[in-house]
Amino acid sequence: MDGFAERLPKGRPRRARPPPPATPPARAVFPFSAIVGQDELRDALLLSAVDPGIGGVLALGDRGTGKSTAVRALAALLPPMMAVAGCPYHCDPARPAALCAACRAGAIRAVTVAVPVVDLPLGATEDRVVGALDIERALASGVKAFEPGLLARAHRGFLYVDEVNLLEDHIVDLLLDVAASGENVVEREGISIRHPARFVLVGSGNPEEGDLRPQLLDRFGLAVEVRTPTDLRARVEVVKRRDAFDRDPEGIAAAWGAEEAALRARIVAARARLEGTAVPDAAIEDAARLCIALGTDGLRGELTLIRAARALAALEAEPGVTRAHLRRMAPAALRHRLRRNALDEAVATTRVERAMEEVFGA
CATH class of the missing domain: 3.40.50.300 (P-loop containing nucleotide triphosphate hydrolases)
Incomplete structure (x- = not known):
């Protein structure tokens, strides 16, 4: 069965389904x-x-x-992304091999969806x-x-x-x-x-x-x-922006529309650059040495660190991954993969930073 419908034995009268409710305006x-x-x-x-x-x-x-x-x-x-019209799984029309059974069985039409x-x-x-x-x-x-x-x-x-x-x-x-x-x-x-x-x-x-x-x-x-911000100016600005949004959400959304459009364009450009962003062997060696120093299990740490550093380089329009990108992404990629050491009560982030100093230098 492909996921859409299969006839049941007859015996119940068919009733018209009520029309779907009107879609409320997006908040x-x-x-x-x-x-x-x-x-x-x-x-x-x-x-x-x-x-x-x-x-x-x-x-x-x-x-x-x-x-x-x-x-x-x-x-x-x-x-937005391209998807097959009417598909409950919004299959990608550009990837025929990844289509669901229903989309493979018939003609497809591409539409733009969120x-x-x-x-x-x-x-x-x-x-x-x-x-x-x-x-x-x-x-x-x-x-x-x-x-x-x-x-x-x-x-x-x-x-x-x-x-x-x-x-x-x-x-x-x-x-x-x-x-x-x-x-x-x-x-x-x-x-x-x-x-x-x-x-x-x-x-x-x-x-x-x-x-x-x-x-x-x-x-x-x-x-x-x-963490809760401790800087006074940051806390004041958070309260001001949140209060302004609660009072006039459409107005605040419109006021930040240009910044949102620019950030959206950065994401699109970074996706286009991602495949061409170089990952030198030296960067992979640095990631592996860092994971060895931290004693992480498996290889998921290195893979995640390299992928995150490459995405960061693409987002910043850099031609390839550098040690600076690895330094920025190492805490987020590795802090939750550390074994607990009863003799080392340092928090995970501190342990990662200490290992980076040992591997990369101060």
Whole structure:
């Protein structure tokens, strides 16, 4: 079955489905360019937009520091993408090999759509996440149809989990399986479905409320620390901008429109430059030496560090990766991959900085 419909035995009268409700006007979103401070979080989100292969972003820190605001602001900032018209998985028409079964079976038409940024609430059921039988169509039309879940909606986009450290274990297991394979498999209620599910996983949370499972922690490409600003001017500016936006969201969005357009153009240009951005062997050796010095498990640390440094170089219009790019991205790429050392109580960021001094020099 390709994921759309299968006839059920007859016996129920067909009823006309009610027309879909009118789409409400889009609400204004706080501009990404207007965010004060939080440079590490902003950089990590921008680099994930440039190269989704980095592996997503985990933002841990104090409550009320704008983590969710930054993610939703990124959603409004992202350039639109091409997708197959009517496809629930918004397949890429430029990649025939990656089309779902339904798109491969017939003629396709390309349209421009917004990049999906999907919220995964903590209380979401397994059916809501992976998809299930569309009961309404089964009862009304005698059709056995698959109702795509959140993973289908997030394909080629972003899946955002607030308070990710409080996510239920069985949902974590689902995310780990799909993140590893890039495919969602649903076998239930007489339905057998496989559909693509590649997305950038973005999580946020307060570490005081619980730890993240090591398996899920390792799946995030970058981990950033978000702290309450201590600078008086920064705090005042945050309050002024947020208060102004709450009173006049459309006006603030319009006032920052030029900055948003310029940043969007930077993302598009960086994506175009990414493949041509050189990664010298010396940079790969530096990344490997740093990971050896830190004792990270596996090779995911080096891969993430190199990809993040390359995306940073592309975003800054640099011809290739340098040691400076590695230095900037090493804390975010490696701090969450360190083994806990009972004899070394230094925080993860300090340990990474100390290792960089040993490997790269002061």
